Amino acid sequence: MSKKIALLGATGSIGTSTLDVLRNLGFELVAFSFHSNVNRAKEIVKEFHPRFAVCTSNKKSDIGVPILYGRDGLEFVASLEDVDIVLVSTAGTIGVFPTLAALKSGKRVALANKETLVSFGPIVKKTLEKSQGEIIPVDSEHSAIFQLLDGRKDEVENIYLTASGGPFRQTPKDELKNVKPRDALKHPTWSMGRKITIDSATMINKGLEIIEAYYLFDMPPERIKVIVHPQSIIHGMVELRDGAWLAHLSFPDMRIPIQYALTYPERLPSPVRTFNPFEVSELTFEKPDMEKFPGLKLAYEVLKEGRELPTIFNAANEEAVYLFLDEKVGFTDIPEIIHRVIELNPGFDHNSLEGLLEADRWARGKVKEVARKLNK
Ligand SMILES: NC(=O)c1ccc[n+]([C@@H]2O[C@H](COP(=O)([O-])OP(=O)(O)OC[C@H]3O[C@@H](n4cnc5c(N)ncnc54)[C@H](OP(=O)(O)O)[C@@H]3O)[C@@H](O)[C@H]2O)c1
Structure with missing residues (x-):
């Protein structure tokens, strides 16, 4: 090939x-x-x-x-x-x-x-x-679900996107406001670009992934679940109608889903370190804390509302993350800024690319204004 x-x-x-x-x-x-x-x-x-x-x-x-x-x-x-x-x-x-x-x-x-x-x-x-x-x-969770759904979509009750929980999984909620970019950039399991690493720390990355899954797999939002799995060995799971679950496992290495997307439907040998169950002492699971990570809750809400809200959610998040990386706003300001920008939404033509691009531009422009008010 x-x-x-x-x-x-x-x-x-x-x-x-x-x-x-x-x-x-x-x-x-x-x-x-x-x-x-x-x-x-x-x-x-x-x-x-x-x-x-x-x-x-x-x-x-x-x-x-x-x-x-x-x-x-x-x-x-x-x-x-x-x-x-x-x-x-x-x-x-x-x-x-x-x-x-x-x-x-x-x-x-x-x-x-x-x-x-x-x-x-x-x-x-x-x-x-x-x-x-x-x-x-290519996203590892979506690649996992794509492989697990293969030919059995009608038998699936729910899909589960796994999340490492990021660097603040065990940090008390009221300490999050003091977090600095250097703390948030320390991802426990994946090595990634700076923007997505901050998204993982706020768990907004998982919010973006829920929306991505909705479009990729045609699943209603309530059947797309998030489960915290700190070891990042299981990348996705599907719950089948008869009570059985299927899971996709590997050591965290993006070369696996990348190669699969390039060779699908074939599977070719790869030099990555293959999964070894004896190297992993436990696989654990937790419910995501939507109060501590309100950006994740907001993602479900914008997905349910639809229209131009996911576009505004994404654009406001991106700009807020860059402000946080420049130390112009705090860590917990990120979801707050997104929330406030969404509240100001004047409405856009969400049926056209031009309308959504306009919503994207508008949201980016609003972020600085909202951040200034927040800092007063
Ligand atoms: N990293 C992961 O493991 C991972 C997993 C799943 C999905 N993703 C997604 O994949 C995408 C890339 O992530 P990444 O972690 O690889 O990011 P990254 O390391 O920051 O790399 C971004 C790439 O885009 C280029 N770029 C930067 N600003 C740009 C702009 N304004 N217009 C066009 N290109 C620009 C960069 O070029 P320069 O280097 O020249 O600046 C670089 O080639 C993101 O959408 C992310 O959410 C990433």
Whole structure:
């Protein structure tokens, strides 16, 4: 088997793991994108000899291969005739543009970028239904559920997304207001980019994943459950109609779901450390604490309301996380800011991409205003 890949967000955490998978499988990198890490982009060109690079930050540089820019560049490489699979692992909502372009060109999208489905789920689904393309999830929980549902969706009562609980699982609620970015960036089990690591600490990451699961698996919100599992060995579970449960296990390593999204429906050998039950003394489970982590509760609420609320939830969260990383707001301000921005929602046309993009822009603009009031 050999595939030709466009890898968007190649310089990030998922991008780096994906390059390792490509190296191992011998798949060809036709094009890639980066934002500002020019040195890493040069190294990628040197090792993988792609035909194109896309820079999403308009940073002019010579990296030894033609550079395209911005949204147009991402859409161009996502529709190239000789690309089989587009792996979307850029940060942020820009991921929606190459996703739509790839689906319209009948390609497989290996989707890591959560924001695409959370913010633009109905538009992506409509495009998917009309296209010859497909979406295979890369997020480990969704990859697990995708594999567990295989052919048995009608027999499933509930799906369970597991959560490590983040670094503050055992921290008392009233100590969370003093948390600093360096504490929140210490994830207990996964090594990831900074933004998603903060999302894991607030458990808003799991909130984004519930919304992602809703669009991927067509499950009503009340049948998408979250279960805290600190060891991060089980990535997803399904509860079947007859009382049996199925679980998907591995050591936490994103190269497993990445490779599966690239080779599906085949399963190829991989150099990752295989799971060994004798190395794990216990697998434990807890209910998520929705009072301590109100962002998770809010995610269920916005999903049930629908319309443009998930878009606003995602955009407000992203901006609030960057303010927290810059130490402009506190850790517990993040869900509070999102909540307040949602309350100000004037309403947007949620049936069009333009309307949802407007909601996204509006929410980002409101975050600073709300944060200023909160700090007074
Ligand atoms: N990390 C994980 O384990 C994991 C698991 C599941 C899902 N995801 C999702 O995958 C996506 C990427 O996560 P990550 O952890 O790999 O992030 P990351 O390490 O921060 O990498 C982000 C990538 O996107 C690029 N980028 C940064 N800002 C951008 C912008 N404004 N427009 C376009 N590209 C931009 C970066 O380029 P530069 O390096 O040049 O700045 C980098 O290539 C996120 O949506 C995340 O939620 C991640």
